[in-house]
Amino acid sequence: MDDALFDAEPIEIPANNKFVTAPLAARMRPSSLDEVVGQPQVTRADSPLRGLLNPDDDNKLAATSLILWGPPGSGKTTLAHVVSVSTGRSFVELSATSSGVKEVREVIDLARRRFARGVGTVLFIDEIHRFSKSQQDSLLAGVEEGWVTLVAATTENPSVSINSALMSRSLVLPLNPLKDEDVIELLAKALTSEKGLKNKYTCDEKALEHIARSSGGDARRGLIALETAAGVADAEKRLEITLADAEVAVQRAALRYDKAGDEHYNVISAYIKSVRGSDVDAAIHYLARMVESGEDPKFIARRLVILASEDIGLADPNALVMAVSAMQAAQLVGWPEARIILAEATTYLALAPKSNSVYNAINEAIEDVRKGNAGAVPLHLRDGSLPASRETGAGKGYKYAHDFEEGVASQQYLPDNLKNKTYYKPGSRGAEQRFADLWERIRQVLRSSK
CATH class of the missing domain: 3.40.50.300 (P-loop containing nucleotide triphosphate hydrolases)
Known part of the structure; x- marks a missing residue:
């Protein structure tokens, strides 16, 4: 890297240079x-x-x-x-x-x-x-x-x-989000400043208030909206920025949502937490903000697939089927119709019974493995397909589950040091109650003495 890249003095651009293209937000920087x-x-x-x-x-x-x-x-x-x-x-x-x-x-x-x-x-x-x-x-x-x-x-x-x-x-x-009156003050300065719009336009007070409210305390967003509104007025050969101009300028900007910035993560976080919390209205609201901001439908759909397993799991096994189907359908049709598909999946998953038992089970098992609590695979479960392995006793004594009336054989599957470990602890909501009863019966067979 060349020192000159950083040592060079900033270039002063004359205020009357008609070729200046810096955005209003950059020109108004204090x-x-x-x-x-x-x-x-x-x-x-x-x-x-x-x-x-x-x-x-x-x-x-x-x-x-x-x-x-x-x-x-x-x-x-x-x-x-x-x-x-x-x-x-x-x-x-x-x-x-x-x-x-x-x-x-x-x-x-x-x-x-x-x-x-x-x-x-x-x-x-x-x-x-x-x-x-x-x-x-x-x-x-x-x-x-x-x-x-x-x-x-x-x-x-x-x-x-x-x-x-x-x-x-x-x-x-x-630092705090700017108050509406702060944003209005900034917009007023931009209208009159030589660095800004140079008194070229007048602006309706209601237009300023609308831009300020829509900026969500974000000065940059407010200045971008003002510059856009001025462009709308310019296109109609007017020098007055009206409320209608302001509405056009901000109508596709989801409130406090920035696809390329941190609000992208804040909104998707609120969306997922709303679905997890079973608040359909809130989930649909945040989905709408992402739709209006042009978010990739595949990104939204992938998050729903993850949520279906992490937060619903076996409380409603159809949730994963719904999420995967929605993802495939959204990829097939794209915007704007994908909004309907994603809204349907969002509503279903929000209303589904919730369970994180499977999520907790795999995480707990991974934690044991990382701590070195793996243990040797029981001899009767080892691969005995080769003569050399059979000579070590691999596969000897294995009970083939299909040979038993209920399809479950009484034998140890976990390593010795984990033989009494329980990872899957089913909840009692939705369909998982049935799995809870089934798992308890199976465990009694698996761990019964012969």
Whole structure:
């Protein structure tokens, strides 16, 4: 990697350059804390961040990493840029979703060389919670030596998702979703700012309120919707943005759902938990949000297949059949008709009796194997098809189940050290009650003495 990639001064683009194509959200990004809308706990005069940005105490920031914890659109990337601009440091951005240890070490090495020349570096890592422990560990040298000022953004609780070594060197700044009035203030600034829409448009107050409500506290989403609404007005050769324009701009944006970001995982999580919790209405709601956002129907269907086994299991064996059929049918027809198929499967699985007995059974068995509690396969169950194996006694004494009236023979199947182990503990809901009674009778035969 070339030092010039990071050492080059930012290029100033004249405000009247008609070829500027940066999105409105990027153009409106603040360059100082005084320009930041909302987040008073961060921007107030006595806030810890203002203290760190004090130009008279340059070493203070170098010794402190920042962890910005908040939902999408709350200003994490904006604050990282503010730190860079306010302190005159170079700004380097990595995304945890597309960068690995190699990329981190390359940036740290370049920052080290710049540090030796008296040039500081702000390293912004978006979605740091997606970094593994080893990836987070690769940041430690740069942070400890002061080669980089780390600004990390996360939507997850940093106490859980970020390792203790980084946490001990970091100031955690919680951020909140913007209030509707904050978003309206930001939209109003965008309408008049030379960096924004330059007073070209007027905007109906109800249109601003609709965009603010639809943004769900996400500044970026609100600015995108405003820019889209301006485009709708432009297409009709109007300079007034109406409520109808705003409705068109946001009608296909599911509230607080971002297919490429963290809300993607939040909505699918809420969807699965609603089906598991038997709330059909909530499950259908979250399904609708994914449908409107253009989510891949195969992704939704695969999650239903997993849920059918994990959360329903033998309480309703038809649940897995339903889920697999829905997955195949959704793949066959695609959107928009797949919404009906997925809604039918969602409703069925939400109303089905629930059991995680099979899920618990396999997990408990895997845990035993990982702990070394495997044990030798009983001699009578071993393969005795070859003369050499038969000479060891393999297969001797095996009882063929079909030779017995009930199809069950009294013999030991588990290894000796696990012979009294019970993994499958059936529940009492739905069809599993029948399996519970059956399993109890079978166990009595299997483990009866002869």
